[in-house]
Amino acid sequence: MQLKKIDKARYRKHLNQVIVASIALLAIGSLGIAQLLIALFPDPSGTHFHWNLTGVIITCIAMFIGFNKIKHHEFMHEVYYVWRLKQSLNLITRKLKKVRAAADQNDVSAMQVLHYYYQGCRQLWQLDDNTITMEELSIWQAKLDVKADELNIQLNTTEFDPEILKSF
Incomplete structure (x- = not known):
């Protein structure tokens, strides 16, 4: 997924x-269904x-089907994008410890994943007004940028592919 x-x-x-x-x-x-x-x-x-309980379950299923049908509608563009971004960042979060360890060992793929993760988190946190840990995120990004400069690597969010995570 591209940012x-x-x-x-x-x-x-x-x-x-x-x-x-x-x-x-x-x-x-x-x-209504329960009544x-x-x-x-x-x-x-x-x-x-x-x-x-049956009314709640039936309504939830109907809502899931309905939202699934309209997720590509223009009205849902931003909401669906953020939902997919959160899913993408969650996949990385689950493997973050291993990804950071690999990046410390100069793994270029891991560094690209971290760069995407940091940029995605920044965007998500700004959209949701969750700027409390933005300073910490900037520190992490700066450390990654220094490492990339030392290794003469160009980090780009378009290089992220979820398939890379399978190797961690």
Whole structure:
């Protein structure tokens, strides 16, 4: 996945709308389905937990299918991009210790992965206004840049390929 410029205001607006729509759909859908099931199949004991749970599960499945169908719509562009970015960074995070160890041993692939990881984290944290650890990220990036200069390596985020992670 390649890093792209994202309009933060548009991303935040669309993300908030997706969150509100999700909450509303989950509440209305699960309650509506549960009430329908309770009306169709009343329980003489008065407990309807299983119908309420069924309503939530059916609504979640319907929402998953619906969001999966609209994920490529222009409205979802930024939200879907950030979702994929988070997935990509999560894959790296799981192997970060090994990747950093390999980068310390001058592994160029590991250095490219770290460069992508740092740039992706920077973008994600700026989009989500999570700038608390941005200073620490800058230190990590500076150390990586020094190492790359020492080895005369050009780091580029376009060089990242998730398949590289399989070797770590």
